[in-house]
Amino acid sequence: MSYFSEIYDGIKTLLTGMSVTGKYFLNSRKGAITQQYPDNRDTLQMFDRFRGEVVMPHDENNEHSCTGCQKCELACPNGSIEIIWDRVVDEETGKKKKIIDQHIYHLGMCTQCGLCVDACPSDAIKWAQNFENSVYDRTQLTRVLNKPGSKVRAGVEE
Amino acid sequence: MKILSINEWLLSFMPAGAASITEMVLIALIYLTVFAVLGLYLVLLERKVAAWFQLRLGPNRVGYKGMFQTLADALKLVSKELTGTVKADKFLYNLAPYFVIITALMALSVFPFTENLQAFDINIGLFFLIAISSIGVIGILLGGWGSNNKFALIGAMRSGVQTISYELSVGLSLLTMVILTGSLQLSEIIEVQKNGWLIVQGHIPAMIAFMIYMISGTAETNRAPFDMVEAESELGAGYHTEYSGMKFAYFFLAEFINMFIIAAIATTVFFGGWLSPFGITESIPFMGIFWFLAKTFVLVFLMMWFRWTFPRLRVDQLLTLEWKYLLPINLVNLVLMAVIVWLNITIQF
Numbered sequence: 078m079s080y081f082s083e084i085y086d087g088i089k090t091l092l093t094g095m096s097v098t099g100k101y102f103l104n105s106r107k108g109a110i111t112q113q114y115p116d117n118r119d120t121l122q123m124f125d126r127f128r129g130e131v132v133m134p135h136d137e138n139n140e141h142s143c144t145g146c147q148k149c150e151l152a153c154p155n156g157s158i159e160i161i162w163d164r165v166v167d168e169e170t171g172k173k174k175k176i177i178d179q180h181i182y183h184l185g186m187c188t189q190c191g192l193c194v195d196a197c198p199s200d201a202i203k204w205a206q207n208f209e210n211s212v213y214d215r216t217q218l219t220r221v222l223n224k225p226g227s228k229v230r231a232g233v234e235e
Numbered sequence: 236m237k238i239l240s241i242n243e244w245l246l247s248f249m250p251a252g253a254a255s256i257t258e259m260v261l262i263a264l265i266y267l268t269v270f271a272v273l274g275l276y277l278v279l280l281e282r283k284v285a286a287w288f289q290l291r292l293g294p295n296r297v298g299y300k301g302m303f304q305t306l307a308d309a310l311k312l313v314s315k316e317l318t319g320t321v322k323a324d325k326f327l328y329n330l331a332p333y334f335v336i337i338t339a340l341m342a343l344s345v346f347p348f349t350e351n352l353q354a355f356d357i358n359i360g361l362f363f364l365i366a367i368s369s370i371g372v373i374g375i376l377l378g379g380w381g382s383n384n385k386f387a388l389i390g391a392m393r394s395g396v397q398t399i400s401y402e403l404s405v406g407l408s409l410l411t412m413v414i415l416t417g418s419l420q421l422s423e424i425i426e427v428q429k430n431g432w433l434i435v436q437g438h439i440p441a442m443i444a445f446m447i448y449m450i451s452g453t454a455e456t457n458r459a460p461f462d463m464v465e466a467e468s469e470l471g472a473g474y475h476t477e478y479s480g481m482k483f484a485y486f487f488l489a490e491f492i493n494m495f496i497i498a499a500i501a502t503t504v505f506f507g508g509w510l511s512p513f514g515i516t517e518s519i520p521f522m523g524i525f526w527f528l529a530k531t532f533v534l535v536f537l538m539m540w541f542r543w544t545f546p547r548l549r550v551d552q553l554l555t556l557e558w559k560y561l562l563p564i565n566l567v568n569l570v571l572m573a574v575i576v577w578l579n580i581t582i583q584f
């Protein structure tokens with residue numbers, strides 16, 4: 078008896094599969110995932126979770142939220158991040174505190190694993206969606222993420 | 236030969252012998268050109284359909300929306316070097332592609348595309364088709380053997396196993412329908428269907444026969460899910476691994492023409508060939524071609540749908556399917572059809 082139920086199951090599952098692909102076929106004109114890349118270069122948007130390169134967002138006062146805690150540097154499995162930090166005296170409290178001088182990111186070594194972004198306690202770094210990352214010289218892949226003259230946003234450290 | 240009474244036209248200014256030879260050459264040339272182009276466009280269709288099933292766009296660069304993509308590919312293949320392997324059996328190696336392509340093209344000659352457009356109306360039409368499509372496998376075996384390549388040989392052997400098994404189902408499912416028509420001649424099979432397409436006339440057994448025919452027909456053309464023969468993932472390209480350039484193109488084209496043939500047989504035997512549904516365009520001449528091609532392409536599309544949906548079978552599953560399922564069902568179905576015809580419970584309009 079299982080002979081016939083197997084035939085029935087076989088036909089049923091095959092038809093289920095065909096209905097799934099059939100729906101794809103009918104929707105393909107609308108939902109094609111192909112990007113005609115060099116043609117739509119101006120309008121092409123990468124999806125949200127795309128990992129282009131690590132960037133540090135700055136607000137309009139040229140302030141970022143990196144405290145220089147170095148957690149990203151420690152989290153990076155291949156040493157793509159180097160933090161050059163400094164100690165300054167806080168004007169209000171008079172205590173010594175750590176600030177970043179340069180947050181150096183080597184895009185050429187980065188494997189886009191995302192551990193640094195996950196490790197950062199103050200969400201100072203995030204993924205950018207740019208994808209045209211090729212350059213003519215390797216040194217251009219070493220980037221300083223904090224902009225010159227920037228400082229940490231007040232209140233981030235608390 | 237019936238092609239637009241081309242015969243009489245030639246006879247009007249030629250002696251009989253020369254006329255019939257010219258006629259043959261002319262028809263052969265027309266068929267060759269038409270079906271070479273058709274084969275190319277079937278390849279394009281396959282690629283487009285595959286793309287749509289996978290939510291891609293498919294070829295869209297060469298010509299308007301990729302219209303000339305396969306023509307460009309064919310040109311490229313013509314210009315390629317014909318390579319071969321050391322110690323290959325040169326004669327068989329070079330012979331194999333012609334076996335495959337010539338049998339495919341020969342099979343096309345018997346189809347009635349419309350009432351008066353049939354190159355070769357023999358009384359054993361269906362039998363001829365089954366026979367000729369089995370010769371193609373010799374080409375595949377020769378190709379695999381002659382290449383002196385283990386992958387090609389394995390592919391060819393699988394092809395032998397597969398084609399010999401599924402040939403039975405193709406033959407038996409068509410035989411089921413022959414009980415209904417009482418003739419093997421394709422033009423007569425169509426004549427019978429003026430009272431309703433055979434899939435309607437023969438209702439349940441006809442539908443079972445159609446399903447079996449489509450499954451085994453897909454297997455006959457060595458297409459996925461039955462592509463044990465080419466098996467890109469394990470054998471490179473199976474029997475045509477060592478072929479390049481135009482010889483490869485012959486194999487490739489033959490595969491697509493075979494797909495067309497399988498669909499065309501199904502159209503003729505199950506769906507009334509060039510007859511229009513309910514006779515709506517009976518009075519317009521040559522609409523038959525349109526209906527024939529429309530039905531055939533629907534079936535071709537069905538086979539493409541199979542290909543891009545179903546997972547591949549293993550060799551043992553392939554043989555289980557044929558010998559334990561399709562063949563017994565087919566035999567029972569044959570008896571069922573005989574009973575139905577005997578008791579005269581067919582549906583006629």
Ligand code: SF4
Pocket residue numbers: 131152153154155156157158186187188189190191192193194
């Ligand atoms: S994404 Fe991974 S590899 Fe790249 S900098 Fe961050 S932790 Fe290092």
Ligand code: SF4
Pocket residue numbers: 142143144145146147148149150160196197198199200201202
């Ligand atoms: S980017 Fe984040 S983890 Fe790295 S040093 Fe700055 S605050 Fe710490």
